[in-house]
Amino acid sequence: MSDSTNILDVRLYHKGELLETGISIANGRIVKLGRESVLPAASETVRARGLLALPGLVDVHVHLRDLGLSYKEDYLSGTSAAAAGGFTTLIDMPNTNPVTDSLDRLREKIDLAKRKILVNVGFNLVPESLDTIAETKDLAMGYKINLVKQWSDLPTDDATLRALIERATSVGKITIFHAEEGSTVDELESRLKGSSSLKSYYKAHPPEAEDEAVARVLGCTHERRARIHFCHVSSTGSLRLIRKAKRQGRHVTCEVTPHHILLSEESSSRLGGISIMDPPLRRRQITEKLFAALKRRAADIVASDHAPHSLDEKTRPSWWNIPPGIPGLETTLPLLLTEVAKGTISLRRLVEALAERPSMIFNLNCGALEVGAVADIVLVDMKRRFKIDSSKFLSKAKYSPFDGRNVRGKVVKTFVRGRLVYDEGRIVGEPGTGSIVTPAMED
Numbered sequence: 001m002s003d004s005t006n007i008l009d010v011r012l013y014h015k016g017e018l019l020e021t022g023i024s025i026a027n028g029r030i031v032k033l034g035r036e037s038v039l040p041a042a043s044e045t046v047r048a049r050g051l052l053a054l055p056g057l058v059d060v061h062v063h064l065r066d067l068g069l070s071y072k073e074d075y076l077s078g079t080s081a082a083a084a085g086g087f088t089t090l091i092d093m094p095n096t097n098p099v100t101d102s103l104d105r106l107r108e109k110i111d112l113a114k115r116k117i118l119v120n121v122g123f124n125l126v127p128e129s130l131d132t133i134a135e136t137k138d139l140a141m142g143y144k145i146n147l148v149k150q151w152s153d154l155p156t157d158d159a160t161l162r163a164l165i166e167r168a169t170s171v172g173k174i175t176i177f178h179a180e181e182g183s184t185v186d187e188l189e190s191r192l193k194g195s196s197s198l199k200s201y202y203k204a205h206p207p208e209a210e211d212e213a214v215a216r217v218l219g220c221t222h223e224r225r226a227r228i229h230f231c232h233v234s235s236t237g238s239l240r241l242i243r244k245a246k247r248q249g250r251h252v253t254c255e256v257t258p259h260h261i262l263l264s265e266e267s268s269s270r271l272g273g274i275s276i277m278d279p280p281l282r283r284r285q286i287t288e289k290l291f292a293a294l295k296r297r298a299a300d301i302v303a304s305d306h307a308p309h310s311l312d313e314k315t316r317p318s319w320w321n322i323p324p325g326i327p328g329l330e331t332t333l334p335l336l337l338t339e340v341a342k343g344t345i346s347l348r349r350l351v352e353a354l355a356e357r358p359s360m361i362f363n364l365n366c367g368a369l370e371v372g373a374v375a376d377i378v379l380v381d382m383k384r385r386f387k388i389d390s391s392k393f394l395s396k397a398k399y400s401p402f403d404g405r406n407v408r409g410k411v412v413k414t415f416v417r418g419r420l421v422y423d424e425g426r427i428v429g430e431p432g433t434g435s436i437v438t439p440a441m442e443d
């Protein structure tokens, strides 16, 4: 009976249906579903009448920072924000200080993170050379390239990208792209940087720069087995190109962020510097199409692109000096559950986009509540309405372009491998409760 919990009377999301049931957890896994009378005895009992039980969410695009950037976020604050937002598995991005570009750098991160994390975390890597791919294949979840800002010494010309995709594919790995064509953005920036209007920042990052980059990446390979994932898609042109590649039977996937589907450039003058992110918010006409694409699965998943910065950095007087990025871990689920409550997207599609599909795309072996599955579970109260208030975030980044929004659907409890880590607004788990996720890990 050690390390066992029964969660009673939940409405459990199970293969598209809501079941009134209980969940029995032992040694970190779901061992039985059913009424209280049929569940085995357990050391802990959680009464959860009226709460919705969802699979712990998976966010494949998170900048947890730490190391030299721990003033922006560290593994404990970032994974606390994740637990508060219902996320139990994250994939971290390599643009840290130092950059995660080699096996040693990756090991350093893992050694530090394993003592601090509250939820499960895997790490992406930006290779310093093509040989790094084979060297890091047992630890890196995927290989991430930013085409607008080079993060490592690896060049981003066509020949290198082709070789990168080939090498990653040969070791069964996914390549992940921030697709905005750097040369196009650089040229526009140098022309527009004299201007102090926020509009100029937007003009320097046009949707066409994204289309161009997506087309270039897709043109680099015709190998069907190559798994290619595009981050934060924010243009209709790139959606079209991705759809075409999918129709050709290629393993191409993409994510949209909550901010790109729910906010638009039109609101940026009101929001100012805190709404600067890269790619930037798009015009309403586009954002509506991105949301529609999510609904019909043309955009596969939602990722937060949690990219925390300090408030001092986000309130610098010149737009050009503001680092792009916003925190997203604590707003993503309530924002999208509010859309479910409004009827603009189904709960089924939400669970698919925030748990099932990201788990499949990144081979994570989680994202479903069923017997035998890892007990990563979030309990949500759909009746609770509240206002987004960034001053209460557990992330160090206490700002949000969504501040003041009325939302519905509050995370009440988050379990990671059967352990309660977040309970009614408080972190109750010990740092180190989360596991390091590696591609080799059998789960």
Ligand code: DOR
Binding pocket: 063, 095, 146, 178, 276, 277, 278, 279, 307, 308, 323, 324, 325, 326
């Ligand atoms: O908005 C962004 N923030 N876009 C990026 O490409 C980087 C990220 C960050 O690390 O802050």
Ligand code: ZN
Binding pocket: 178, 231, 232, 278, 279
């Ligand atoms: Zn990016």
Ligand code: ZN
Binding pocket: 061, 063, 093, 305, 307
């Ligand atoms: Zn990012």
